[in-house]
Amino acid sequence: MIHPSAVVSPKAKLGKNVSVGPFTIIHDAVEIGDDTSIDSHCEIGYPTPLAAGRPLVIGEESLIRSHSVFYQGSVFGERLVTGHRVTVRENTKAGKNLQIGTISDIQGHCEIGDYVRFHSNVHIGQHSKIGNYVWIFPYVVLTNDPHPPSSVMMGVTVEDYVAIATMSVLLPGVVIKEGALVGAHSSVSRDVEANTVVAGSPAKFICETRKVKLKDGSNASAYPWRRHFHRGYPTEIVESWKKEAI
Amino acid sequence: MIHPSAVVSPKAKLGKNVSVGPFTIIHDAVEIGDDTSIDSHCEIGYPTPLAAGRPLVIGEESLIRSHSVFYQGSVFGERLVTGHRVTVRENTKAGKNLQIGTISDIQGHCEIGDYVRFHSNVHIGQHSKIGNYVWIFPYVVLTNDPHPPSSVMMGVTVEDYVAIATMSVLLPGVVIKEGALVGAHSSVSRDVEANTVVAGSPAKFICETRKVKLKDGSNASAYPWRRHFHRGYPTEIVESWKKEAI
Amino acid sequence: MIHPSAVVSPKAKLGKNVSVGPFTIIHDAVEIGDDTSIDSHCEIGYPTPLAAGRPLVIGEESLIRSHSVFYQGSVFGERLVTGHRVTVRENTKAGKNLQIGTISDIQGHCEIGDYVRFHSNVHIGQHSKIGNYVWIFPYVVLTNDPHPPSSVMMGVTVEDYVAIATMSVLLPGVVIKEGALVGAHSSVSRDVEANTVVAGSPAKFICETRKVKLKDGSNASAYPWRRHFHRGYPTEIVESWKKEAI
Numbered sequence A, B, C: 001m002i003h004p005s006a007v008v009s010p011k012a013k014l015g016k017n018v019s020v021g022p023f024t025i026i027h028d029a030v031e032i033g034d035d036t037s038i039d040s041h042c043e044i045g046y047p048t049p050l051a052a053g054r055p056l057v058i059g060e061e062s063l064i065r066s067h068s069v070f071y072q073g074s075v076f077g078e079r080l081v082t083g084h085r086v087t088v089r090e091n092t093k094a095g096k097n098l099q100i101g102t103i104s105d106i107q108g109h110c111e112i113g114d115y116v117r118f119h120s121n122v123h124i125g126q127h128s129k130i131g132n133y134v135w136i137f138p139y140v141v142l143t144n145d146p147h148p149p150s151s152v153m154m155g156v157t158v159e160d161y162v163a164i165a166t167m168s169v170l171l172p173g174v175v176i177k178e179g180a181l182v183g184a185h186s187s188v189s190r191d192v193e194a195n196t197v198v199a200g201s202p203a204k205f206i207c208e209t210r211k212v213k214l215k216d217g218s219n220a221s222a223y224p225w226r227r228h229f230h231r232g233y234p235t236e237i238v239e240s241w242k243k244e245a246i
Helices: A235-243 B235-243 C235-243
Strands: A030-032 A043-046 A056-058 A069-071 A196-200 A203-208 B030-032 B043-046 B056-058 B069-071 B196-200 B203-208 C030-032 C043-046 C056-058 C069-071 C196-200 C203-208
Touching (some): A030 A043, A043 A056, B056 B069, C030 C043, C043 C056, C056 C069
Parallel strands (some): A030 A056, A043 A069, B030 B056, B043 B069, C043 C069
Antiparallel strands (some): A196 A203, B196 B203, C196 C203
16 A cells, blocks of 8 residues: 555555555654545655654544645645645644645645535635635635734634635635635635625625525525535535525 | 656547646546547556547647646547646537647536637636637636536537636626627626726726727737737648638 | 765766765856855756756855756856755856855746845846845845837846845846835836835836834834844944934
8 A cells, every 4th residue: 555666754654545646755753543645746754843852643534645744843634636737834723534635735824624525726824714614716815814924813703604715815814704704716805794795906896695586596595505515425414504594 | 658656547548749747637538539648657548437438539749748637528629738737627519729728627518619718727617618829818707607516508609719817706697799898807798799898896988899909009909819819820721810801 | 975876977066075965956057155055955057058067056165955057157146045946047146145045946047146035936037237235025025128029128126235035026127226115916108207105017116215213112223124123134244324314
């Protein structure tokens, strides 16, 4: 299961049935759960003094695709799945079933809930706080410095079920409240109320999310999206969503 | 021609005079045309059940630069040239002489014509349809979901000779008609008429493309660009352009 | 110090105490200064006829992180530090202590001063001229073609101490004068005066930079940033800044 070309530290702790692809490097401070696959050309547990000796922890049944780089000092729950060329810095803590798309970059010191999905080329600045069931689409950036460069860090907060559409910027310290939708190519400088749509640069209130109609001929509301979109979520979660009075 | 460190499946079909660089992986379901070079650190023919067993097909005289990842199930005509770290998912069909810039990501299920040029860091969403002689510049995203996340897919259509400038987003289902120009940092929410310039967020009509003057001292019109820009196109095509009454 | 899996040309000139990580390729036309580290999976000195035989020169005490690609024909001063997956094309000349963030792409033919910091995923178009102590934040693009595609090249000029915030585009030929700040998600189509803030799409004058207050409770001005932000700069430079009457 370990390709003969891989460079795996004898100090790394690999669970049962872990596979490591060709040309992948596993450094010392690494703990990988059972049944996890690390594809080719990765660098896992990149050493940094900023992690103060803490290891990288990857949960069970995860899949890390090729050319990805994970620093030591971050912790991921079970069933992490990544695209290619993902970068994750130190001291981030994420829940289970996180998906990180190709080229996405998590800068470290972040808190991420369960069942979060980052699409391709997403940039999560340091000290971001992200809830559960959040969707972040390509080329979105979560910032943190209100007057760059400086040492002031005002991380962004993204609550449960929020969707941030393509190429939007969340400015330092904003809070995107539960179930909100940020339209594509927006620049969000103020907090966004729950279950509302904002868009534009600077982003302004457009409507309540329930006013957005599904373009599938049903004329149903497109939000909350968990009423109609279930792909990839486990049955017990989908069943609980169906019982909600939303 | 095959570097000894490369990992090449005996099931892969490599044409004559194909070279494979160091630390590159060629999976089973791959067919590569004659005289093609695959540089170092690539992963070619990444297996996916979504390709239903179809191979990756790369045409003759192609060049794939380092750290690129191609999934099985897509087909490319002759003389494909890529930058570094390109990603191409399954079930895309592209014509000849396609150029894909560094870090660009083609998400799969796309149709792409001949002589198309994607610059660096372009993101082509699933179900995009792109004509011939199209130019797409850095950090442009073609989207497809009108109310993310959902299962509704409304791919973008980009017709022949269109140019999409840097960091623009094409919203789901829009049609950019022949010869149009989308200005930089625009968000395109409506169809764009042929041979017109649109710009802004949301993008609005600016002028006809022929009103844009070349900044080379000639005072000639900058569009149609094929009147003055010929770099890299074969002689017979340039000659045919010169005969057009445009 | 040279990992046995690395592929290092005997023609490359490596200084004393240079280390080369696993699966890295060093081509012929390369000169690397003393005490420099090249991490894993890199391709250094990628050959191109556009460099007219000139080598890639990397100064002393530099660190190039994994999966980076440098073409032959560019020159970097001492203490270059890169993130992962950086791309640098030919014929760029940069001063000392340059930092280039993960996935950033320098397209070649650029001039870059001392102590410049590119954050992640920055795209520096050909013929850009960048001064000293400049900051460029994630997803910023410096363009050069006023009517793409064409052969007209109008590179951008960024003067000393300028900061360009996230996801902004600098349009061809603009000059961003000393100490200016470009707000996030802006599109800059005109020259920006020294020590002013511009923002928006198209970017407009907002205020003088000295009007921006530090959000650290001090009520001090956030600009010039060198009054309060010193992380990573050498002591002699910080001392000289402290003596300035700014």
